[in-house]
Amino acid sequence: MRQSNMLIPTLREVPKEAEIASHQLLLKAGYIRKLASGVYNFLPLGKKVLRNLENIVREEMDRAGAQEIQMPSLQPAELWETSGRWDTMGLELMRLNDRHERPFALGATHEEVVTSLIRDEINSYKKLPLTVYQIQTKYRDEKRPRFGLLRGREFLMKDAYSFHEDFESLDETYNQLFNAYKRVFERCGLNFRAVIADSGAMGGKDTHEFMVLSDVGEDTIAYSDTSDYAANVEMAPVVTQYEQSNEEAKPLEKVETPNAKTMQEVADYLGHSLAEGMKAIMFKVDERLVLVVTRGDHEVNDVKVKNLFDAGIVELATEQETIDAVGAGFGSLGPINVPESVEVIADHAVKSLHNATCGANENGYHFKNVNPDRDFEINQYADLRFIEEGDPSPDGQGTIQFAKGIEVGHVFKLGSLYADKLGASFLNQQGRSQNYVMGCYGIGVTRTLAAVVEQYHDDNGMFWPDSLVPFDVHIINLNAKKEEQVEVAEQVYEQLQSKGFDVLYDDRQERAGVKFNDSDLIGVTHRVTVGKRAGEGYVEYKHRKTGEQQDIHIDELVDFLKTLHS
Ligand code: ATP
Ligand code: MG
Secondary structure (H helix, E strand, O other): OEHHHOOOOOOOOOOOOOOOHHHHHHHHOOOEEEEEOOEEEEOHHHHHHHHHHHHHHHHHHHHOOOEEOOOOOEEEHHHHHHHOHHHHOHHHOEEEEOOOOOEEEEOOOOHHHHHHHHHHHOOEHHHOOEEEEEEEEEEOOOOOOEOHHHEOOEEEEEEEEEEEOOHHHHHHHHHHHHHHHHHHHHHOOOOEEEEEOOOHHHOOEEEEEEEEEOOOOOEEEEEEOOOOOEEEOOOOOOOOOOOOOOOOOOOOEEEEOOOOOOHHHHHHHHOOOHHHEEEEEEEEEOOEEEEEEEEOOOOEOHHHHHHHHOOOOEEEOOHHHHHHHHOOOHHHOOOOOOOOOOEEEEEHHHHOOOOEEEEOOOOOEEEEEEOOOOOOOOOEEEOOEOOOOOOEOOOOOOEEEEEEEEEEEEEEEEEOHHHHHHOOEEEOOOOOEEEOEEEEEEEEHHHHHHHHHHHOEEOOEEOOOOOOOOOOEEEEEOOOOOHHHHHHHHHHHHHHHHOOOOEEEEOOOOOHHHHHHHHHHHOOOEEEEEOHHHHHOEEEEEEOOOOOEEEEEHHHHHHHHHHHHO
């Protein structure tokens, strides 16, 4: 392609809202343009990289035996009502009405559609197992669309769904797709980890997320410093053993704590460390009130609360709800004298607290010398806190460390949840009707593209792994006014194209500095500059990432570039 004709609107300045490298560089290098918050145009360069990425995904899915289909974005509300997600997806689901006022959703994901499709088209075990996939636009009205392609409201996802007779068959496909995902991310040149994850709003058990390691990641990965163990921090169980104190239990004492609201203020006021206090937080678990107690220095993990109750929705209670229930606001909650309407659960660490402090369920008061069992009863002790760096690894090997990750893929064992809701059954080998066991598997395609840029850039712009790069070679004609150089540049351009190279040719009437800047920004790996030595038949080669450069005779250029590509 001649750059003079191509839509590559590079920018000198980046819009202020672009906070991270991938967002800034994709805008600056003219790969994408914003239409609305979380909604982007892909310009020719962006589209080329996207297509390369899609092809990698497609090849690996096909290789794993999945069949490509395409399902609609426009989905009747009844389907979502039947699955129960018309309500539980909340504001994230984009909704609209047709001219007859019939409600629809814009597909945020396709479990409902695919389950109804397979239900209607297959009725025998003979077609199983079956895996279908699509690469398609998804709509989610995210609360905080940000970071460009990383969290959009319209984005490209590869979603796959597998249908099985039993869990054994699901396990097999799950492993195949797990490996296909590994190959996809390896081929993208990404530094990533597959981590144990939570299944969130999807239901089901046994899930892994593929995380690209990056400081801008929104997820925290807890990994062992000595073994392979890695989990989303939400999911990592805490196996810490807490020591019991032998110190004598002192008498319970109620003390005034005026103006001390936060854990730190109370600890400072009463002169103890955070770890000697109890933190109590009121949650609403599917409408019932639950007071969750942890050690003062620990954080409640609401995913663990949710899983403990097998609940649909877990959210913080409002201060008014808390006051109505126990008679005190957020700053004074504790496990003593809690009315029966509120269930109290506590993290294992609380059991080993000794002469500790807690809120008195009376505004402005705390208890001192609190001893569990003696002073209050807990319905249930459980693992309820977030794991921390320094905790022992749950697999018994090594110590936990944290890293930030961008979730680019997610594989779930769904079980028969959706088949049950949508009545999707088939005749099994015994001739009996049975519901499908399912798996589902997603890759955030546009998010992956941005994640690659996060790992592949420097101060001057992007560079790309060979598998994704938008062009094989970038030819720069240093001076478009010098006839001799133009001639050689045109000749090299023709020659490389005829040998099958996909070439971007900067034939513009621009200063050399502008061309080099744009070239660094765009990030094609191999750059060929036609300059002063053109008359002697020499061009200059430069590698975008390593900066390595050398003069090469045009007669040797094709062979030279071929060796780099092999
Ligand atoms: P997140 O926790 O980041 O919101 P999710 O758990 O909602 O992700 P899934 O429903 O598992 O995501 O979707 C499959 C994949 O789609 C994710 O692994 C991610 O790569 C991608 N994805 C999800 N939401 C977005 C988004 N708003 N923008 C871009 N990609 C997304
Ligand atoms: Mg989400």
